Amino acid sequence: MSYEPTPGLPHVDATTPPVLTLPGPIPRARVPELCDDVGRLLERTGARAVVCDVTRLGPPGLQTVDLLARLQLAARRAGGGVRLRDPDPSLRALLDLVGLRFEVEGETEEGEPALGVEEEVEPGEAAF
Template identity: 50%
Template sequence: MAVSRLPDLALAGPLRRGDVPHLCEQVRTACARAPARDVVCDLAAVTTADLATVDVLARMQLAARRAGSGLRLRDPSPALWALLQLVGLPGLGGLVVEMERQTEQREIAGRVQEAVESGDPAL
């Protein structure tokens, strides 16, 4: 079992455009501490899923790219994850999104569980 490292940044509450200078400075500081390594940003406590939040994250990603690193977003809410996918942010310029969740009962960790109904047509 791989152990994920601690996040460099843990964001909480709503993210607004006024947060950009401070958060980008934190990203640059994290990049300076460990060059050429993704900056891990925990989003589990972020309460907003709107375009202002996406703008903040995109600017943080740009700051990381300019510092020679990438940005790794950990555990965004389902709504924020859907919005990030809608605007096409994951996969661009070093942005990686990690979805963390608990393994369901009787589910084998890391595997997809499929069920077939007897009346399902063959594909």
């Protein structure tokens, strides 16, 4: 995806990461351009992650896995990461099968309690 840089200083909102919408099946020739876009978005916004909207990617396959792996690598090289928005359950299963782990928008991180959930402390234990 290409975008027009805005003149002046960019508006940085640390609570809202930039979103890259991946429309339909992506031809292999566009993958390097999308990787560059991810790096530019992270550098321009100062965000820690780019949200990739994968709702319109179509049925998942190894080409989709390759694309997402390359986007994640580009994001890591730029000091960030990739978070998926609305991945299809079959895409998540395929990513798990090949051993790729992505954060999914709206899910809590592993080992983190969901918002609003408090852990119970036994009497006599120190609360953290």
